[in-house]
Amino acid sequence: MSIPVSKEHTASYRAREVSGPTPVIDGVWSVPVPLHGSPLRSVIVYLIETPEGPVLIDAGYEHPTCWASFQEALERIGRSPKSIRAVLLTHNHPDHVGFADRVRDVSGAQVVMHQDDDFAFLHRRRGRFLTQLHTALVMTGAPDDVVESMYAEAGKVAKHSESLDLDVVLTEDIDFRFGDVTVRAIHAPGHTYGHTIFVSQGLVFTGDTMMPEGPTQLAIPSLPEDNPAADLFGTLDRIRDLGAEIACPAHQFAYRDVAERAMELKAFHQREVEKVRGLLADHGTAWEIAPHLTWPKPWDELGPGTRRFALIHTLALLHGAKV
Numbered sequence: 001m002s003i004p005v006s007k008e009h010t011a012s013y014r015a016r017e018v019s020g021p022t023p024v025i026d027g028v029w030s031v032p033v034p035l036h037g038s039p040l041r042s043v044i045v046y047l048i049e050t051p052e053g054p055v056l057i058d059a060g061y062e063h064p065t066c067w068a069s070f071q072e073a074l075e076r077i078g079r080s081p082k083s084i085r086a087v088l089l090t091h092n093h094p095d096h097v098g099f100a101d102r103v104r105d106v107s108g109a110q111v112v113m114h115q116d117d118d119f120a121f122l123h124r125r126r127g128r129f130l131t132q133l134h135t136a137l138v139m140t141g142a143p144d145d146v147v148e149s150m151y152a153e154a155g156k157v158a159k160h161s162e163s164l165d166l167d168v169v170l171t172e173d174i175d176f177r178f179g180d181v182t183v184r185a186i187h188a189p190g191h192t193y194g195h196t197i198f199v200s201q202g203l204v205f206t207g208d209t210m211m212p213e214g215p216t217q218l219a220i221p222s223l224p225e226d227n228p229a230a231d232l233f234g235t236l237d238r239i240r241d242l243g244a245e246i247a248c249p250a251h252q253f254a255y256r257d258v259a260e261r262a263m264e265l266k267a268f269h270q271r272e273v274e275k276v277r278g279l280l281a282d283h284g285t286a287w288e289i290a291p292h293l294t295w296p297k298p299w300d301e302l303g304p305g306t307r308r309f310a311l312i313h314t315l316a317l318l319h320g321a322k323v
Helices: 007-014 064-076 100-107 119-125 129-139 144-157 228-240 258-279 286-292 304-321
Strands: 022-025 028-034 042-048 055-057 086-088 110-114 168-170 174-178 181-187 196-200 203-207 246-249
Touching: 007 028, 022 246, 028 064, 042 246, 086 100, 086 174, 100 110, 110 181, 129 144, 129 304, 144 304, 228 258, 228 304, 246 258, 258 286, 258 304, 286 304
Parallel strands: 055 086, 086 110, 110 168, 203 246
Antiparallel strands: 022 028, 028 042, 042 055, 174 181, 181 196, 196 203
């Protein structure tokens, strides 16, 4: 198990509770925001104090209760959304970009994300999220009725706004300077194609790339050349080499053994790819392979949402195994 920074925060996570704002180091706050109706329970927004005003890493979910909870948390640490200078987004999933617009409306903060996760760019290259998902489900080789059933089920829960306009579109690694505080943005694909990690003051803000516990959910493959597993391996190597002292993920809790955790995760997913490669002799599609992999429950006992995630994850592994 990874070494937690805050025993209290970790205890709240294990008790399935949402803790209050917690300092990670002096001048950096972990601010868990409850997720309405989600089994994840919360997403962690990080606040970095700078001479030019607070900088956020991620922006929770677009729901009135999330926005209200976030404002209440800021009040507890003596801050206001009006003072926020920038919103740096790790990736474009709805529990991360949700209230970025609200923050910008009240503060004038710049909203930043990588081009490969920019909704406008994605719509041109891959289509909207549900279009990408349908393409991937077809690519798994699942029967038509399974594809349509999974797609219909996903449409009930996965449809979300994809209209966020960015002030800064990242196309390369870059340093942002806020007075004497520097935050480096590093392209870190694997969980999504434009996923970005941010590095500042010995901390690496890992988004959904590297939790202290559990595997990484790989990006949805919707183009033949996609290889999210290989992308993730490169990202984990970069995180290992950063020399960061603390990892600040968007879920669970902040932890200290950064390089060791990166290599542990890489080895885990490499084993997954190798297992899929070994199954290719007798099984040609992700639909045929998925029941032979290890999931939280046996394949036949997985709920519809979990099975959909598992099937897409298998497709991503299959893309890696065929290289």
